[in-house]
Amino acid sequence: MSSPIHAPRRRLTTIFVTLVVLIAASCARATTRDGGDVVLAGSTSIQPFAERWAESYQLGRVTVQSGGSTAGIKAAHDGTADVGMSSRQLHAEESEGLVQTVVARDGIAVIVHRANRVQALTLAQLRGIYAGTIRSWREVGGADASITVITREEGSGTRDTFQERVMGSGVGIAREALVTAYSGGLRKMVAEDPNAIGYVTFSQLNDRVHAVSLDGVLPTEQTIRDATYHLQRPFLFLTRGEPAGGSEQFLKFVLSPRGQSIARAEGLAPVSTY
Amino acid sequence: MRDRMIERMLLLAATSAVAMLALITIFIFREGLPVILDHGPLAFVAGVTWAPSLGQYGLLPMIAGSAVVTAGALVVGLPLGLACAITLAEMAPPKARTVLKPTIELLAGVPSVVYGFIGMEVLVPFIRQAPLLGGPGYSALAASIILAVMVLPTIISISIDAIEAVPRSFREGSYALGATQWQTITGVVLPAARSGIVAAVILGMGRAVGETMAVIMVAGNSVQMPHSLLDPVRTLTANIALEMGYASGAHAQALFATGIVLFVISLGLNEIAGRVRGRSRASVVVAADAPADAEAAAEARAELLGAPAMRPRLMKPSL
DSSP states (O other): OOHHHHHHHHHHHHHHHHHHHHHHHHHHHHHOOOTTOEEEEEOTTTHHHHHHHHHHOOSSOEEEEESOHHHHHHHHHHTSSSEEEESSOOOHHHHTTEEEEEEEEEEEEEEEOTTOSOOEEOHHHHHHHHHTSOOBGGGGTSOSSBOEEEEEOTTOHHHHHHIIIIITTTOOOOTTSEEESOHHHHHHHHHHOTTEEEEEEGGGOOTTSEEOEETTBOOOHHHHHTTOSSSEEEEEEEEESSOOHHHHHHHHHHHSHHHHHHHHHTTOBOSSOO | OHHHHHHHHHHHHHHHHHHHHHHHHHHHHHHHHHHHHHHOHHHHHHOOOEEGGGTEEOOHHHHHHHHHHHHHHHHHHHHHHHHHHHIIIIISOHHHHHHHHHHHHHHTTSOHHHHHHHIIIIIHHHHHHSTTOOTTSOSHHHHHHHHHHHHHHHHHHHHHHHHHTSOHHHHHHHHHTTOOHHHHIIIIIHHHTHHHHHHHHHHHHHHHHHOOHHHHHHHBOOOSOOOSTTSOBOOHHHHHHHHTTTOOTHHHHHHHHHHHHHHHHHHHHHHHHHHHHHHHHHHHHHHHHOTTOHHHHHHHHHHHHTOTTHHHHHHGGGO
């Protein structure tokens, strides 16, 4: 029982050793960072857009890690990332020592069924609807029908922004609200229920649903960009001190016409003119 | 030598499966237990407020949601499933059976997201627009009906097995005494197959409790105690699947803790089903071992089932 058994085993060993060497080599390559490489960390809402930027960036390798805005702010502070990403405004004590650059703005559209007569809501009315104190469309100028309130799940960045910008700290979203984890699914639910109301990021808006104006302002690229539309959040890149080296290069790219057109194609409102 | 090597490899494969189960168990308990202990098990299981952003983790609405949709699924699914099993096992011509039984088992192979999608497209709008129903459509009722269809294959195929395991001599005895087919089924076959049918129901419950995707798509997922079948509800499984995306820290741990509650419920149901089923097998073996002495077998079986009523009913006319 020599050669017929040993031969394949030796071949297996060769394959195994080759694999180990290859894996080790690729790991080594990933850990060496030259000047142009950048590590980004933070907001899960910004992550997909940051990845799109990273794909098109030519001057170095960009690594994008998620973990939430708070983790991104912390990472920028203690230097575990070159650039922190935050999709919320920083508290006073958080912003100390950090340079904030707004790289794009993300609007959240409040949507209703296309046949709904209600075209405009005030922030107070919207808050009432989501808090469960306004229960019929008649109370806001619509048909005599009870409102089907739809919201995103706990932990979603879109929900966090809605909570912060519309509800404030004191009032929670009513328990009766339907919950879904997908913005596409939410849009479908609103498109099919004449009495439904929901909210999706601006990029998810299409003609199957109707966006209502808030305090008289409709969400458009222009109103989000000049901040007249209230329900929006900035996408912030944070650096410790003025961005330098790889970070500076990458930020320049993101703010360049090319970078901003990528943001625009993905449904964000650009911040610089091009 | 080679045999031994193969033996060892098989042993390794077998233990690795068990080890995986053990690892999963250890992992979810390690992740989830701290939150349960921090909040106190009672507050966690009996609390009515689930608001992770405020650090409040009460699971009662989800436990109630799971219970309501599971009970609803059985109310709709059990009569249908049992009727189907009786028809196929006792009445249908063999040809129809060879076609229908595999077809029903095929139902179990339809991915749950397909059931959920059909529910979303057909059932939810129907409930929303139907005259006596109404509400948002996404409701405990919609989830119950979808789950009822999903548990049918389980209930039907295990019930058929249980009914077929009832010895022929039971039926012959009943017919010999002048009972009609319907009397034979309700008076002899079903009582004899009872424990198998109970096991079918419990396994169906396990399937309903564990189902996630289809339920998320039609149940509405509100965190509230359900007051009516038309209210949206959230089940335990939906709670984990909905919020796992962005959960971190204590929130993620609370979702693992939800997993612990689910784990305990499923394990309990499986255990009960296993016991009931084991008992029914034992009794059928007793019956089959002594075909000549049907009376003794029936007696033994009645004792095992704790149903002494069956024997007198069978034997009385002969006196």
